[in-house]
Amino acid sequence: xxxxxxxxxxxxxxxxxxxxxxxxxxxxxxxxxxxxxxxxxxxxxxxxxxxxxxxxxxxxxxxxxxxxxxxxxxxxxxxxxxxxxxxxxxxxxxxxxxxxxxxxxxxxxxxxxxxxxxxxxxxxxxxxxxxxxxxxxxxxxxxxxxxxxxxxxxxxxxxxxxxxxxxxxxxxxxxxxxxxxxxxxxxxxxxxxxxxxxxxxxxxxxxxxxxxxxxxxxxxxxxxxxxxxxxxxxxxxxxxxxxxxxxxxxxxxxxxxxxxxxxxxxxxxxxxx
Numbered sequence: 638x639x640x641x642x643x644x645x646x647x648x649x650x651x652x653x654x655x656x657x658x659x660x661x662x663x664x665x666x667x668x669x670x671x672x673x674x675x676x677x678x679x680x681x682x683x684x685x686x687x688x689x690x691x692x693x694x695x696x697x698x699x700x701x702x703x704x705x706x707x708x709x710x711x712x713x714x715x716x717x718x719x720x721x722x723x724x725x726x727x728x729x730x731x732x733x734x735x736x737x738x739x740x741x742x743x744x745x746x747x748x749x750x751x752x753x754x755x756x757x758x759x760x761x762x763x764x765x766x767x768x769x770x771x772x773x774x775x776x777x778x779x780x781x782x783x784x785x786x787x788x789x790x791x792x793x794x795x796x797x798x799x800x801x802x803x804x805x806x807x808x809x810x811x812x813x814x815x816x817x818x819x820x821x822x823x824x825x826x827x828x829x830x831x832x833x834x835x836x837x838x839x840x841x842x843x844x845x846x847x848x849x850x851x852x853x854x855x856x857x858x859x860x861x862x863x864x865x866x867x868x869x870x871x872x873x874x875x876x877x878x879x880x881x882x883x884x885x886x887x888x889x890x891x892x893x894x895x896x897x898x899x900x901x902x903x904x905x906x907x908x909x910x
Contacts (some may be wrong), residue, residue, distance in 0.1 A: 649686065651855035655841065655848055656898070662839040664786070664900060665690065668757070669697045671835075671902055672784055678707050678752035681776070683740045684759025685711030688722030691733050710751075714739035740769050746776045756785045761817045770828045777907040783829060787817035789836060789899040796853065796896050803879035808867055818901050829905035839898040846884040849894045853880070 656664070668690075674680070682691050691711040698705050711733060713719055722735045738745060740756075741764050754773050763769040773783060792814050801808055818834060826832040843849045868876065887894055 648855045651851060653689070655852050655855075656839065659841045659843055659848060660839045660898070661842065662837070664837060664839060664898075665693045666697070667837050668755075668784065668786060668902065669694060671904065672753060672755070672782075674698065674707060674753065676702060676704070676706060679750065680707065680709050680753045680755065681746070681751045682709065682711040683754060683756040683773070684762070685713045685718075685722065685735070686715070686759075687718045688725060688733065688735065690755070690757045691722070691735075692725065692729070692731060695731050695733060708734070710734040710736065712736045712738040712740070712744075714741075740772070741765070744772045744776055748775055749778045749781075750776045752778055752781050754781070754783045756783075758787055758813070760785045761787050761813045761821055763821075766821055766824045767828070770824055774828055774907060779907060781907040783825070783903070783905050783907075785821070785825075785903040786837075786900055787821065787903070788814040789818050789901045790814050791897075792899045793856070793896050795894075796849075796856065799880060799883050800853070800876075802883055803876045804868070804871055806867070806871070808864075817903075822901075822903055825903055825905050830908040832903065832905035835902045835904070837900040837902060839900070841896040841898065843894040843896075844888075844892075846881060846888060846894065849884055849896070850881070852896060 672694075680694070682694075685691055688711055691709050695705075695709060698707050711722060712735070713722075714737070716737055719735050719737045722733075725731075726733050726735060736745075740760075754777060760766075760769070777783070788811075797808050822832065822834050841852070884894060
């Protein structure tokens with residue numbers, strides 16, 4: 638699959654801020670507890686971006702291990718994000734290894750290098766998921782684990798419903814929610830052992846329309862190609878006005894707005910039968 642668009646840093650930062658301010662649950666903490674990390678393990682984060690999960694995981698481990706001898710490595714194909722991560726790494730003396738690399742290519746690590754490979758909202762951008770997963774399996778130690786996160790099919794349904802009502806049209810399938818729990822999960826089951834997918838729910842609650850609209854803008858940026866095609870022959874100004882009208886009516890009726898984030902945690906291992 639040719640993936641010819643990726644998410645901007647500004648879009649990602651905007652949504653992270655909204656999740657922190659208005660969310661009812663902590664995805665990172667949920668994920669870290671699911672990882673079941675042991676002392677001395679080596680962890681690789683694929684598509685680490687500016688290192689958000691790497692630094693969060695490092696802090697979590699510092700709080701939960703008296704002697705933190707766990708090694709974290711993050712890779713990303715965007716040089717600007719790796720530079721941001723490296724700058725923070727030096728400033729915080731976190732001792733995390735960051736490398737400029739793409740998971741669409743051969744991973745430049747020896748066989749059996751890692752105990753755990755994670756990927757947070759990134760793995761569904763893989764152009765050839767079977768090839769990427771095979772590379773992950775190669776660098777995993779026997780008994781090693783994987784843990785991925787990504788959007789489930791009904792992720793942010795309330796948001797999509799508002800957009801569709803305003804535009805009087807159906808939104809095309811998005812790459813993450815349409816691919817993650819189907820194609821990606823099926824490929825994981827084919828290549829690894831004991832694959833499971835568990836759902837995490839985080840409800841964002843808004844008392845005014847402004848954060849909802851900010852979230853809408855950041856989401857439209859994330860999926861710009863899809864929404865550009867969706868809005869191409871429509872009057873965008875008219876749709877935006879209608880979105881605000883719909884949101885105002887919902888606030889008046891229900892006293893708040895909500896967006897329900899539904900995230901799937903895919904886990905599996907490299908157990909040799």
